[in-house]
Amino acid sequence: MASTQDIFTDFQEYLNADHELREEIRVVTRDMNQLVREIQTVLQVIHQPAQGTSMAELCKTAEDMFGKGKELYRQLAEKIPENQYYRYSDMWRFVSQRFVYLAGLIVFLRDGRLVTREEVAALLGVAVQREDGFHIDLDDFLMGLLNMTNELSRLAVNAVTSGDYERPVQISRFVSQLDAGFRVLNLKNDALRKRFDGLKYDVKKCEEVVYDLTIRGLVGAHNKD
Template identity: 55%
Template sequence: MSVTEMFSSIQGFLSADQDVREDIRKVVQTLEQTGREILTVLQSVHQPSGFKEIPSKCARARELFCTVRTQLGELKTKFPVEQYYRFHEHWRFVLQRLAFLAAFVVYLETETLVVRVEVAQILGIEVVREKGFHLDVEDYLAGVLIMASELSRLAVNSVTAGDYTRPLRISNFINELDSGFRLLNLKNDPLRKRYDGLKYDVKKIEEVVYDLSIRGLAKDQ
């Protein structure tokens, strides 16, 4: 093979690879749009009247997750299954956001922490790497940490809405979450940095609870 032929072959490989990446990018854009729609629906719970609408907003969010499952199903077809981590960076951020939205929906419905298997079911993907397109453990954890920040905001807005017991429940939940993360030896730098933010969420919620306590508004559950 001549040098020209060799480099022509390499160019063919690069072009094919770029086509795959472009196909993935297009699907990821649709996922990002659906994620924004779900977030818009859920953001309304921060409004003064939003707590009364939690069941209906969660139901609407779950309807939109049907679209997410379809879009993720399309994404799976855009690359060889064994090359998941080769292209992982293309959808890592959006998958973390979707994991956060799924975790937030489950928290609003039950005030419990969603497990990774349930998030994967909501998204219509796997948890076991060998089975194909899956929810990586670190992506799940990142989604949970994003939810913690959202809950710190919810604690503040609960007081504005006159719901003085919700911040106490959120505080208990976040403290348990913090205790769980302390058991982990995080090697992933972005994840560890995001976990550092959890400390500020804990502090912010504790300040809300403290303020309620000194005003005599905090009640034991």
């Protein structure tokens, strides 16, 4: 029978191994956060585009950078013991949400539509469902979409300054549709619910931009719908 000392020695070995693993995870997630910042820097050009800026080329540049993200997620997945995803997931939760937001922004700017969870998973080289292994958690995907709306409402304002009067109409319609979609959900996650409550301000901000453009005769009144 093991002595008390032996039992606590085993505990310490377990704690040491857990600490070492967390440090390894931090190294990878630090690189992930750096990559997110680099992609954001590329996409910030949309707010003050230079003459001749191609939205398609900008999106392609940003999307190509996800290749490095795929490698980082591969490294991360290799470090997580089987069935231990949720033990450590808080360590990469926020960076995953930022990747979702960036992927969603790219797809909207390029195609004018909502990104799917499957598309984000493919960009990052991970699974969609938890039973398939390392995956994009649904709550993180939804939070990423909500964070994207704040960037879009900002773009709606800045597009007017750049003389692009149709972009705010497109954004307003999209954000309103997203709001309607989220209202279908019975959200249990407190953080997610709180962020969803803030979506109404993004919707209102976009609607005000479109209303102002309509009053000034810069877009057709029918575009409000």
